[in-house]
Amino acid sequence: MPAHNAITPDKLARLIALPGSPRIIDLRDAPTEAIPGSQAPACKDPIHWRQDPSSSVVVVDGDGRGPAVSAAAILRSDGIPAETLEGGFAAWASAGLPTVSFAHLPARHEDGRTWWVTRSRPKVDRIACPWLIRRFVDPAARFLFVAPAEVLTVATQQLAEPFDLADDRVFWSHRGDLCTFDLMVEAFGLGAHAPLVRLAAIVRGADTDRLDLVPEAAGLLAISLGLSRTHSDDHAQVEAGMAVYDALYRWCRDAQGEKHDWSSHQPARGSAHKGVSA
Incomplete structure (x- = not known):
């Protein structure tokens, strides 16, 4: 089981790149690759992060035992659901999960955005x-x-x-x-x-x-x-x-294997209410 207030790499991998995904904040210094959809804050102090209280957060560091632990705790003290990534980026990479390369990433503007x-x-x-x-x-x-x-x-x-x-x-x-x-x-x-x-x-x-x-x-x-x-x-x-x-x-x-036609989502034969012919 994952540590308390932590999420496993496999579970996070199922959530990335989807609407409503948690905000992933990467605290590593000058990474050359990262978890898809993650953000590197200009300031690593979480009290300065602009955060929607209704949005959950996953904080990532190198091994899951560094600054991510305290950052997530501070966010939770403000009522923001926050977890760390168990094992940090090292665990994500060792599991062979997708990463984004920053080799061709344009320079960010002062607002932190490309x-x-x-x-x-x-x-x-x-x-x-x-x-x-x-x-x-x-x-x-x-x-x-x-x-x-x-x-x-x-x-x-x-x-x-x-x-x-x-x-x-x-x-x-x-x-x-x-x-x-x-x-x-x-x-x-x-x-x-x-x-x-x-x-x-x-x-x-x-x-x-x-x-x-x-x-x-x-x-x-x-x-x-x-x-x-x-x-x-x-x-x-x-x-x-x-x-x-x-x-x-x-x-x-x-979802490629799922079919849809008139009968694909009908109840299986025999599941009809008793007394009603199928």
Whole structure:
């Protein structure tokens, strides 16, 4: 059993990258890789953390016996449900659970967030990439949407990372048959996470007009175009699209084997109430 007020790596792994996931706060110094969706606070003193009291917290340090213990205790004294990760990041890594690489992470702004800029009126890649970043890389990331001709100018002026732009100066873009989402999955060290690999094929098929890649690509394209016509505001469209990719990710993770038709959820024969014929 885990220690009191601690969560095991396996249990936390089932909660990451989902809506309503606990806030994961990493107290290690200058990590090069981290648990997906975790945040490194600018100040390691928990009394300065801006925290929603209704949101639970998991505090991570190197081995689960360092500053995470006292930080979680301080949060609990303020009525915030807080746990430590049993065994810390070392236990997570030794269990072979997914990690995010920071090798290509843009520099953070003074607000502690990474800033990104891309073309306005997003369809597929420009919704899928913000979803990936917010769920796996930087939950607080800021996204700017501007006219295509203004992307690089705004990137320079605001020190925002450009993405999904057909320009050789932009790192985050299509590469051959791969779309920007594919590149982000690989560059952030998530290429071994099977659900994201499955999701990447769906995104690639929808974004590059290769609907033969996987059956789900056509459905994603239809939903993406519908969202684009439903929302005139790009940020509202991103928020609506988050639910779409949350659902697709969860399907890729553990629902592919489930079938649904008229009879798939009917009670098993013999379970009907006595006296009523089946």
